[in-house]
Amino acid sequence: MREMSQLKRVLDNGDMAVTAECGPPKGADPEAIFKKAELLRGKVDAINVTDNQTAIVRMSSLAACGLLISAGLDPVLQVVVRDRNRIALQSDILGASAMGIRNILCLSGDHQSFGNQPQAMGVFDLDSIQLIQVAKTMRDEGTVWGGDPLTKAPELFIGAAANPFADPLELRVIRLAKKIRAGTNFIQTQCVYNLDRFEQWMNMARDRGLPEHVSILAGVTPLKSSGMAQYMRDRVSGIDIPDELMKRMQGVPKNRQRQEGINICVETIQRLKEIQGIRGFHIMAIEWEEAVGEIVARADLLPRPSFDQD
Amino acid sequence: MITAEQKPIDEIREMIEPYEKILLLGCDSCVAECAAGGEKETAMLASTLRIAAKMEGRDVLIHEKTVDRQCVKDFILPLDDIINQYDAVLSLGCGAGVQAVAEIFSEIPIIPALNTKFIGETRDQGYWVENCIGCGDCMLYYFGGVCPLTRCAKNLLNGPCGGSKDGKCEVDPEVPCAWQLIFERLSAFNALERLEKIYPPKDWSEKQGRGPRKIIREDQQL
Amino acid sequence: MSQTSKENKITLALFYCQNIPESGKQDRQSLEEEYGKSIRLFPIPCSGRLEPLHLLRALEEFADVAYVITCPEGECRYFDGNLRAKKRVQRTREIIESIGLEGERIGIVMNKNSKSLARQAHEIMENITHLRPSPVLSPHRAQQEKGEKRDNC
Structure with missing residues (x-):
């Protein structure tokens, strides 16, 4: 069993980390996970598994992470507070650690009204910052929330999300600081298209000395087409795509738009590398895991570091 | 009411x-x-x-x-x-x-x-809005008089989530983001530091601990 | 009181704002003479005072049709009385439709060209002649008609 998070090792070693995203299938087929796993093997350090994203019922994140473990990969268990109360959340954290899952990403989750179960009760017993607090308590104090001791504390590398593009900007930085104080070890950001705004957020974070206390992985998503760009800009909350990028995608014939999307993604990574305080990249190629290999190769992020397993 | x-x-x-x-x-x-x-x-x-x-x-x-x-x-x-x-x-x-x-x-x-x-208020003639869930432990002081447990769709005590855009909630673009309102109100009286505090998990036993809640006041009884 | 030829088979409950032209006591009396039992007139100081309950009670107790005449839009002495009346008529119409009564048994006339009470009453009477007696007031007949329809199916 994996003793330590590969993601943590890479970051501890001072290397730029690379993570990718794997959305579980809307069904019970394990092959869907293994197929995506093979596309990402050797290209990234760890693989995020989304937790019923956009509130659509999918294979559980915990189970899909278990499948990745069995394939010898390092999963990041995404956990949203929408569907489980603190009893279930803590129970899942223990189960995840027992299975060898070493990374957890604490999220609020997309609201249930967006998905295919709009009549569901939204739980939201904890919020994402409180989940970080609870996970840290379990790991560092060896107790559940409230103080009851655990027979064995979970081993966790705790992560959280940040969206530099949502409003109001000042609160975004306050919230980042709170996530760090709550105990997050790493941050994966919302996908970056608007570099100016991202830099503004990073400057504000640096003014407060935040990047010294947390590993910030900048999120990127390759655009598949101008239609997708438009959809994301207009319909997906928290996405900010500047006009010049929209024009660039629209200015390319349809059959070359995928390539242009990858070009933009690679250029974005190159520019992000120059921003002080960035420790890695989180590549969310939505249902397009094939693109990740080319992106990391062209962004000079290969080979991925490897360490001898104990 | x-x-x-x-x-x-x-x-x-x-x-x-x-x-x-x-x-x-x-x-x-x-x-x-x-x-x-x-x-x-x-x-x-x-x-x-x-x-x-x-x-x-x-x-x-x-x-x-x-x-x-x-x-x-x-x-x-x-x-x-x-x-x-x-x-x-x-x-x-x-x-x-x-x-x-x-x-x-x-x-x-x-x-x-x-x-x-x-539980709500009459905002205008023929217009009523919810603004209290009766949680049993009022936190309005910390949030400038705007209740995030009621008015934030995700009940966040350490909000906002990533879906707040132009001051509106991602769930309904007609609805103001509660955290935007909290931010504005606390800014107005220079109390933004209240948002630096991490609010720990809520004690929901005050709301639904042991079945229906009751209040007993002996001084009010005959 | 003599019965007149204009007496209809159905009864109209007519609420009207007292600020519309020629709607005084005498005008009212001559209309009542003209239509006999077919009209029941209810002057109100402003159509904004009309409540859905007035219309419902009229339909429940004696009227086949209930109408209100208001001042023209923008000319209410109390600013928005007639707009309130319009919304309340709409609401009441929805209520009666929800129990299967024709919505057109309730109506509103916003007196655009400042016609007299009598002229408006005549026009309304003409507009509603096609309506059958209310199934609320003659339920047996309504039941029979239902039965006939079913037989035809």
Whole structure:
């Protein structure tokens, strides 16, 4: 069993980390996970598994992470507070650690009204910052929330999300600081298209000395087409795509738009590398895991570091 | 106040269908303020149900009466004089009113005519909004008088989530993001530092710890 | 009181704002003489005072049709009385439709060209001649018609 998070090792070693995203299938087929796993093997350090994203019922994140473990990969268990109360959340954290899952990403989750179960009760017993607090308590104090001791504390590398593009900007930085104080070890950001705004957020974070206390992985998503760009800009909350990028995608014939999307993604990574305080990249190629290999190769992020397993 | 809306007429008619002598019981407090169950609405519903019965050629007795507060025993007890004339009561009280009446008159079916909605305010004429969930441990001080447990769709105590854009909630672009409001209000009186604090998991036992909550005040008792 | 030839088979409950032209006591009396039992007139100080309950009670107790005449839009002495009346008429119409009564048994006339009460009453009477007696007031007949329809199916 994996003793330590590969993601943590890479970051501890001072290397730029690379993570990718794997959305579980809307069904019970394990092959869907293994197929995506093979596309990402050797290209990234760890693989995020989304937790019923956009509130659509999918294979559980915990189970899909278990499948990745069995394939010898390092999963990041995404956990949203929408569907489980603190009893279930803590129970899942223990189960995840027992299975060898070493990374957890604490999220609020997309609201249930967006998905295919709009009549569901939204739980939201904890919020994402409180989940970080609870996970840290379990790991560092060896107790559940409230103080009851655990027979064995979970081993966790705790992560959280940040969206530099949502409003109001000042609160975004306050919230980042709170996530760090709550105990997050790493941050994966919302996908970056608007570099100016991202830099503004990073400057504000640096003014407060935040990047010294947390590993910030900048999120990127390759655009598949101008239609997708438009959809994301207009319909997906928290996405900010500047006009010049929209024009660039629209200015390319349809059959070359995928390539242009990858070009933009690679250029974005190159520019992000120059921003002080960035420790890695989180590549969310939505249902397009094939693109990740080319992106990391062209962004000079290969080979991925490897360490001898104990 | 407690807000409510009248149930669809078909649902009401289905529930009262077996009965021939029905008392419509209005409540002149909260549900009158939100135009759902006061004297006026009770009279309207009674008239509507009588019209419907006449159209079917049915001989149904439908009377109406409105009490000041259906959720207070002292206001319900006087009904003792008349309630035996009826074989069902259709209550236009909130859920608390319906149950208070049912508790006292256990022999007679009490049927709800309203869907009770929320604790809210009258923002404008004909416009009511929810702004309290009755959590039992008010935190409005910390959030500048805006309750995130009620007004944030994700009940975040350490918000906002990543979906707030142009000050609006991702769930409904018509609805202001509660955290935007909190931010503005706290900024206005230089109290933004309250947002630096991490608010720990809420103690929900104050809301739903051991079944229905009660308040007992001995100094108020006889 | 003599019965007149204009007496209709159906009864109209007519609410009207007292600020519309020629709507005084005498005008009212001559209309009542003209239509006899077919019209029941209810002057109100402003149409904003009209409640859905007034319309419902009229339909419940005696009227086949209930109408209200208001001042023209923008000319209410109390600013928005007629707009309130319009919304309340709409609401009442929805209520009666929800129990299967024709919505057109309730109507509103916003007195655009400042016609007299009598002229408006005549026009309304003409507009409603096609309506059958209300099934609320003659339920047996309504039941029979229903039965006939069913037989035809």
